[in-house]
Amino acid sequence: MIALEDQLFKTGSHNDKGMPGAENQRPEVAAQKETSGNRQKIEIKKVNKYYGKKQALTDISLTIHQGMFGLLGRNGAGKTTLMKTLAALHKKQSGTITVCGIPIEQAKEIRAITGYLPQDFSMYPSMTVSESLDYLGVLSGMDGRLRRERAEMLLKRVNLAEHRGKKVRALSGGMKRRLGIAQALLHDPKVLIVDEPTAGLDPEERIRFRNLLCEVAEERIVILSTHIVGDIEATCEDIAIMNDGHILWKGTVSGLLGDAEGKVFTININKKFLAQIKKDYIVTGMLVQNEFTTVRLISEEKPEMIGAQEAEPNVEDAYMYCLYRNGCDLGGGVEG
Numbered sequence: 052m053i054a055l056e057d058q059l060f061k062t063g064s065h066n067d068k069g070m071p072g073a074e075n076q077r078p079e080v081a082a083q084k085e086t087s088g089n090r091q092k093i094e095i096k097k098v099n100k101y102y103g104k105k106q107a108l109t110d111i112s113l114t115i116h117q118g119m120f121g122l123l124g125r126n127g128a129g130k131t132t133l134m135k136t137l138a139a140l141h142k143k144q145s146g147t148i149t150v151c152g153i154p155i156e157q158a159k160e161i162r163a164i165t166g167y168l169p170q171d172f173s174m175y176p177s178m179t180v181s182e183s184l185d186y187l188g189v190l191s192g193m194d195g196r197l198r199r200e201r202a203e204m205l206l207k208r209v210n211l212a213e214h215r216g217k218k219v220r221a222l223s224g225g226m227k228r229r230l231g232i233a234q235a236l237l238h239d240p241k242v243l244i245v246d247e248p249t250a251g252l253d254p255e256e257r258i259r260f261r262n263l264l265c266e267v268a269e270e271r272i273v274i275l276s277t278h279i280v281g282d283i284e285a286t287c288e289d290i291a292i293m294n295d296g297h298i299l300w301k302g303t304v305s306g307l308l309g310d311a312e313g314k315v316f317t318i319n320i321n322k323k324f325l326a327q328i329k330k331d332y333i334v335t336g337m338l339v340q341n342e343f344t345t346v347r348l349i350s351e352e353k354p355e356m357i358g359a360q361e362a363e364p365n366v367e368d369a370y371m372y373c374l375y376r377n378g379c380d381l382g383g384g385v386e387g
């Protein structure tokens with residue numbers, strides 16, 4: 052796969068419209084550019100975005116580097132709005148964004164270096180896998196040979212080569228998403244934005260899909276949004292947590308875990324005390340065994356209960372602690 056990509060670099064432009072991007076560069080040239088300033092990062096400064104009177108993004112400032120970046124947040128947090136804004140599909144009202152050095156206002160240039168897989172993407176169900184990739188290539192103005200080469204390479208990469216003749220309507224949810232990624236990568240973008248791609252996938256497909264994104268992120272900026280904390284834990288080093296249009300937290304996964312150090316406890320209690328515990332604490336897990344339940348909870352101080360033990364925080368605990376510390380309504384804890 053890499054060899055073919057390398058070859059594609061050497062054959063020159065990936066499209067007949069002279070779109071900017073890595074296509075005109077040999078890999079070693081691209082690597083040199085990586086070290087030069089803004090080329091491989093997204094800079095977001097004080098961005099505000101409204102839908103009518105509703106403020107969906109408030110003073111968002113973030114720097115996103117090459118690799119996997121995770122955007123975590125509840126329903127309505129503003130993840131899709133931010134991603135669409137970064138893909139130049141939505142306009143912000145104030146603030147600045149540059150993608151690999153290009154101001155977001157240059158929408159055509161931004162789209163030429165960005166692949167975007169929307170949360171609710173649709174495909175033509177009666178097209179085959181190959182046809183749907185080819186069709187997109189035609190729309191992007193790629194010539195026939197390049198379309199075939201890129202499609203072939205990407206179908207192998209997303210593990211759909213054996214299904215190229217299958218109709219889209221016959222694909223599983225995971226296969227559809229992998230085809231969506233192939234479509235989003237067809238023009239070899241520098242930035243890949245995927246909005247909640249793992250929702251509704253079975254565990255095996257989710258893991259396979261996450262691994263695919265990680266591979267893609269070796270050479271690109273990949274932004275992944277999710278409310279499945281496990282996706283972030285498994286794949287992302289840098290993350291941001293959004294809530295109600297704000298960035299609540301940004302940094303590394305290990306930094307987030309560090310913040311929750313000393314705030315997570317387990318306790319074995321009789322079932323009859325469970326309701327009270329759930330009222331008093333944020334419960335992140337429960338293991339019921341006969342009349343006893345082992346409860347995992349978040350607390351600023353060690354609970355004054357016999358047998359309470361400090362536990363190593365996991366990312367789910369740390370996420371809940373972050374929401375709690377920022378005053379978010381957690382509705383009496385989360386049952387696990």
Ligand SMILES: Nc1ncnc2c1ncn2[C@@H]1O[C@H](COP(=O)(O)OP(=O)(O)OP(=O)(O)O)[C@@H](O)[C@H]1O
Pocket residue numbers: 102105106107124125126127128129130131132133170278
């Ligand atoms: N087209 C729109 N018009 C008006 N309000 C909108 C529009 N799109 C989103 N919103 C509102 O903006 C806020 C952020 O929505 P957004 O879809 O960005 O959140 P999200 O984090 O992607 O949520 P989810 O996890 O449910 O996908 C929400 O309050 C939502 O109701």
Ligand SMILES: [Mg+2]
Pocket residue numbers: 130131132170246247
């Ligand atoms: Mg969304």
